[in-house]
Amino acid sequence: MTRTKVKAGEIEVFHGSGNVWEDLGFPDAEELPAKTELVVAIDRTVRSRRLTQSAAARLMGIDQPKVSKLLNGDYRGFSTHRLMELLRFSLLSSPARDALADA
Numbered sequence: 745m746t747r748t749k750v751k752a753g754e755i756e757v758f759h760g761s762g763n764v765w766e767d768l769g770f771p772d773a774e775e776l777p778a779k780t781e782l783v784v785a786i787d788r789t790v791r792s793r794r795l796t797q798s799a800a801a802r803l804m805g806i807d808q809p810k811v812s813k814l815l816n817g818d819y820r821g822f823s824t825h826r827l828m829e830l831l832r833f834s835l836l837s838s839p840a841r842d843a844l845a846d847a
Contacts, residue, residue: 789831797811805833
C-alpha cells in the first residue's frame with residue numbers, strides 16, 4: 745500500500761494493494777477474499793431458497809446461532825474447506841444431503 749497526500753485540505757489518501765484485509769494488516773489476508781466469496785454465495789443461496797436460519801442450519805449441519813454469525817459476516821473459526829462444505833450442503837435438498845451423509 746502506498747500513501748500519498750492530496751494537497752486540497754491535506755487529506756491523506758491510501759492506494760490499496762487490491763486486498764483490503766492485507767491493507768488492514770490481517771494475518772490471514774490471503775485466504776479472506778476466498779472465504780468472503782464463499783460466505784456471500786452461502787448467503788445468496790439461503791436467500792434464494794427462502795430458507796430460515798433454522799432451516800439453513802439443519803441443511804448445513806450446524807446450529808442456528810452459527811448460521812446467524814456466518815450470515816452477518818463473522819466467519820472466524822470456519823476454514824475455507826468447511827465453508828465450501830457448508831455451501832455444498834446449503835445447495836442440496838434434505839433428501840440429497842441425507843444420502844450424501846450416509847455415503
